[in-house]
Amino acid sequence: MSELLKQLEERSGNACELCGATDSLEQKVHLDVYEVPDSPKNVKDTSILACETCRTQLEDESLVDPNHWRALNDSMWSPVPAVQVVVYRMLDQLRPHGWPVDLIDMMYMEEDTKQWAEDGIQRGPKIIHKDVNGNILQRGDSIVLIKDLDVKGAGFTAKRGTPVRNITLVYDNAGQVEGRVNGINIVILTEYVKKTSKDE
Template structure:
């Protein structure tokens, strides 16, 4: 058994971290590791322990059974960011059923976890963020502002030449990114920034 599998079993109490299914004498739920897609490089724990039913439905949208996922009512309170991300994404996918919307509204995710969850949600055409030179921007990139920009809602001016590290992407708008100018978190237009490098 791999160290990762053992860690996940210990963390979960040998139960599916999504629906809480466990092996019984009558039924084997085939628990195994599930790597969370679209995970940032700087996150250590990007796997969860999930049963075969959950893994199958996560990997094939056409097999999703909304009633099976009512168990997320409990797992949404998990303190494990990787579990929170999978729960959030599945609830988002199930929005048309109505009841998941209330659960999403009740969930509390740290900003970084919410961004991780949103990065893996592909609603409609994939949104691609590009800088002034057409370079594709990704979460974690560093950019330089290429002209003085007033910051909406404040007297701050983001000066030309200012470097902004570890940007995040506005997931529903290809023309906007977010980052810190000094201590202030601001939204920047991609047409006024130039990519410099990826933060490791």
């Protein structure tokens, strides 16, 4: 048994972290590691313990049984970010069925966990964020402003040359990123930024 599998079994109490299935005398449930796709590099725990039924449906959208996923009503309250991400993505996939919408509205996730979840959701054409020079921007990148920007509602101007570290991407708008300037999280147009190395 791998060390990771052992850790996940301890964390979950030897139950699927999505549907709650456990091994019993009546039914053998094969629990194994499921690596969350599109996980950021700076997140330590990017795996969950999932049963074969959940894993199969996560890996092949054509096999998804909406009724199986009603168990997310419980797992959506998991304190584990990796579990929250998978739950959110599956609920989003099931939105057309109606009932998942209410669960999505009730979910609470930290901002970076929500971004992680959104990064793995494909809605229409893939959105690619690029700086003024055409360099692809990714979550966690550092940028520098190339012109003075008036920050509406905050009463200050973000000066040209201001560095902004650890940006997040506005998931539905290729022309916008978010970052902290003067301690305030602001939306910045990508046409006014230049990507820098994280050491600058």
